[in-house]
Amino acid sequence: MSLMSVRRFLTAFSTTKPLFSCLYTTQNSTVETIFALSSGKGRAGVSVIRVSGPQVCTVLSQMITKKPISTIRPRTAYLRMISHPVSHEPLDNGVVMYFKGPHSFTGEDVAEFHVHGGTAVIRGVLSALSTFPRVRPAEAGEFTKRAFLNGKMDLTEAEGVADLIQAETEAQRKQALRQMNGALLTSYANWRERLLQAVAFLEAHIDFGEEEELEPDIIEKVKGMVSVVEHELLSHLNDHRKGERLRNGVSITIVGKPNVGKSSLLNFLCQRPAAIVSPLPGTTRDIIETALDLAGYPVLLSDTAGLRETADIVESEGVRRALRRAEEADLLILVIQADEIPLDGKLSGLMDDAGSKAALISFGLNAPQNQKVMVIVNKCDLLPEETAYSLAQSFPSASFISCTSAMGIDGFLEKLSNVVAELCGNPSVGEASLTQQRHRVNLEQCAQRLRRFWELMAIDDVTLCAHELQQALICIGKVTGKIRSEEILDVIFRDFCIGK
Incomplete structure (x- = not known):
């Protein structure tokens, strides 16, 4: 590649507009109003x-x-x-x-x-x-x-516009507004600029390293640039999907044995009779969903069939669906009935994440390791007041409540709000989080290209190193729209409302 080719490469990749915008503007006379x-x-x-x-x-x-x-x-x-x-x-x-x-x-x-x-x-x-x-x-x-x-x-800002229009909670509004104002673009443009400079250095080293005097430490500079970008990129990807949860809603599934008060808890939280409550075990046989605004965060709450062995074909299908939904949830709420708790101190193994998951595994649940679990002890009004108070003091991680009398509900809601806020993060501070699966896929591909760069650098194949960095640039370009793909554009803009 000649020096002129390097300059053309830099010019093409440094433009502040999409690479294909010139085609659109030169044909403006034929564009319909x-x-x-x-x-x-x-x-x-x-x-x-x-x-x-x-x-x-x-x-x-x-x-x-x-x-x-x-x-x-x-x-x-x-x-x-x-x-x-x-x-x-x-x-x-x-x-x-x-x-x-x-x-x-x-x-x-x-x-x-x-x-x-x-x-x-x-x-x-x-x-x-x-x-x-x-x-x-x-x-x-x-x-x-x-x-x-x-x-x-760019595309991330355009997606922020769509998210702002569709925002239903305060936290969603803050995240969408920040993205619309270029919070994601700032990071991606910075990575792109560094990788672009690294590619230019490598191309110069390949073409002119032996003919002209170049900086002796040019390869080390390239390594430093790539290392910084890779570190920031991996940190950005390792966000526990907080931005995606906030955009789509935190999935919370209520599980437990029949008649422990799961449906009553759902009705209490959504303040309407969304689920049928009956003293007969096995009343709920399918998943009942309701969307909530919980302290500014979006939540999708699911009531499920009671977990038990049953010969009833319909109820058995309900249990299977309950387990599947529980495995997909961001947060599980395990409901236990207060008057079924042993009072001999054997409850401690159930009151932490490991113990509660072990109890759920006994029903066939295969939950992810990092899944959050909250334990709710319901119907505490059935216990003597001294006993309920003693249990609550012994196991502060659990919430002791009564859906009938509303006892302990305020404390439970505070705990639940804190967990949901932790799962979503604060959209107003720190680095902007990923909000789209499309972003994550392309940035993971970018990270793969950077890993490949280090493998090739270890065997001193500078030419292929430059190629991998160019591919990494393309991956970032697919996120911001620097590289055109009609299929990507169709998917992004099809969910916008008319008039926007």
């Missing part, structure tokens, strides 16, 4: 209709009256009568804003119509927009996709 209702559906005081593309100025000039389009200044709100471009019938008196590309969300010319949120008004404006040639309704996520294609954001 898109429109959609960007605010929520249904009646509202104000609804926002967004338009993006090369026909925006034409749309504005034909749909607003009183002043010519040349008088509309970008980023300024104007109260205007909005009219149908063909019949000239007034549609609404609303606020119009114009954003001139590339200084807009999508990087194109953008217009926003802030109209009254009645169904007829929205339908009328959307119908009017559809009369323009080369103007069509937007597909799901198309505005954000154009922003990505025009270099306004």
Whole structure:
């Protein structure tokens, strides 16, 4: 590789825009203009209709009256009568804003119509927009996709936009907002820059090491760069999937023998009769799920069939499903009935993770080693008050409660909230966590390439070392969007809402 080739390599990989954005922008004259209702559906005081593309100025000039389009200044709100471009019938008196590309969300010319949120008004404006040639309704996520294609954001930031829209809890909002503002991109761009410099050094060493005077310790510098990136990358991957749990919700499964109060606990936590409660053993035969906002963290709580040997085919299937769900859960809540506890001190083996898991294994559970377990002793109202107090003092790791009287519930909820917070982490501090399986797969492949680099460096094969670093760069590029893949883009943007 010549020095000119090295420079071209650096230029191609150093661009701040996606490698394929030039193809998109040079064909901008053929890009269709898109429109959609960007605010929520249904009646509202104000609804926002967004338009993006090369026909925006034409749309504005034909749909607003009183002043010519040349008088509309970008980023300024104007109260205007909005009219149908063909019949000239007034549609609404609303606020119009114009954003001139590339200084807009999508990087194109953008217009926003802030109209009254009645169904007829929205339908009328959307119908009017559809009369323009080369103007069509937007597909799901198309505005954000154009922003990505025009270099306004990378893929991790675009995914942050989608997560922010879908956030249902405070912790999810904080994580999504941080990602949308480039928290992940900052780390990935830093790794990419270091690896890019390392590749350039190796290429220079390969092509000019014997012909020109290069720094004698250039290989050691490369090793240092790769070592730092690898250490940070492995630390990033070793996050116990906190970001993914926070994005998708912490899976909690309630398990235990029949009639210990599992369904009562579920109903108490979700504050509604989600599960049938009956004195008959084996009432719950299938998995009952409910989503909760627990102190700002998303939780998916599952009630399961009571664990026991049974000849009933349906109940047996319920037990099998309960064990399978328990194996997949992030947190198990093992419920024990208070009046079945031996009072001779033999309870201690059940009150830690190892003991409770051993009890569950006896039912056929094959739980992961790092799975969290909480032990709940329910129906404590059936015990003498002194006995319940003595047990609670002896085994502080367990929660002694009564779903009937609400005794001990506050303490249990505090413990549960702390465990969930530990599983998700604090999204506002420290290094931003991975939030997508797609990120993890590509970064694990990047780590494999770096391990291969060290193997090749040990046998002094510098050429293949450079190749492995280039492949590592591609893996990072697949996360941020520096390397194009239509399949990846389709998967990312298909779950966006229309209008975003």
